[in-house]
Amino acid sequence: MIPFEYHRATSVTDALTAVADRPDAVFLAGGTNLVDHMKLGIVAPSLVVDVGHLPLTDVDLLPDGTLRIGAEVRNSDLAAHATVRSTHPVLARALVSAASGQLRNLATTAGNLLQRTRCVYFQDLTTPCNKRVPGSGCSAIGGYTRYHAILGASEHCLAVHPSDMAVAMAALDARVVYLDANGEGRLPLSTFYRLPGERPELDTTLPSGALITAVEIPPPPEHARSTYRKVRDRASYAFALTSVAAEVVVTDGTVSSARIALGGVAHQPWRAHRAERALVAGPATENAFAAAADAELARARPVAGNEFKVELTRRAIIATLTSLVERLQ
16 A cells, blocks of 8 residues: 555645645645546655535526536536526536446546546556656557547657547537636636647646636526537546537527537547637538638548548537437437
């Protein structure tokens, strides 16, 4: 057993104070990812600060229509929340497609955002992995790549981000709210996650020692419709081969607003800006959806073993957008 100190935080301030000047300290909430990694030996913190009982469990609709979600809200509670289901169904559907009911009952909003890749090589200490041990190499290159990236990868890492919830939040222009020694800060989800580049061991741009306190989602456009589609190897308890979170507004047969994010295809939830630009002001037709998907996937760079994901993702985009338009008719 690897020994470590344990501290149960009594407040956000107490939690921040506990990790100050302790770069190898970690926050523990639901623990569904961290505890696994500690058991595997992927991480060995000297201090574990338990923040799972802090009063960060509210889901509030603010006066301007912004939905503020506490960092400790459990995934199952968020998926079942009436406001989430009615205002942002894409988020509710993404949450219920993830993991299992037991894990969703324990996993938290902040923990979900911060979960690390499920790349088999990252979790296997006997293999080289630049994300786990910088500079050791990437075993996925030339290895098993069925679940690996086709967008935004680098010669140092092919891993993908595993979260379903984060994909929906990326499509909804969510902001991550955090506290650190400098006070409160906000990071758009679009800049919260990093692509691997030459530093795949760095997952996010969250400042060192910062504690996520909430996620804020702006109100949707009027008449928006949204949904989430996940393609996986089995019906439940499986990570996405590809997924699509989409929100669109269609007026008189024309797309007036489109927000799309892809999961299972990149090191981060992949915001499909090219597809969005191709859609807006154009017809809400299957041909237009196909053209938008092609515009986004023109950048895809699959590797041997995951070439199928390009066409799979293309079809998932088309099917998701088509299903939304059919609901408007």
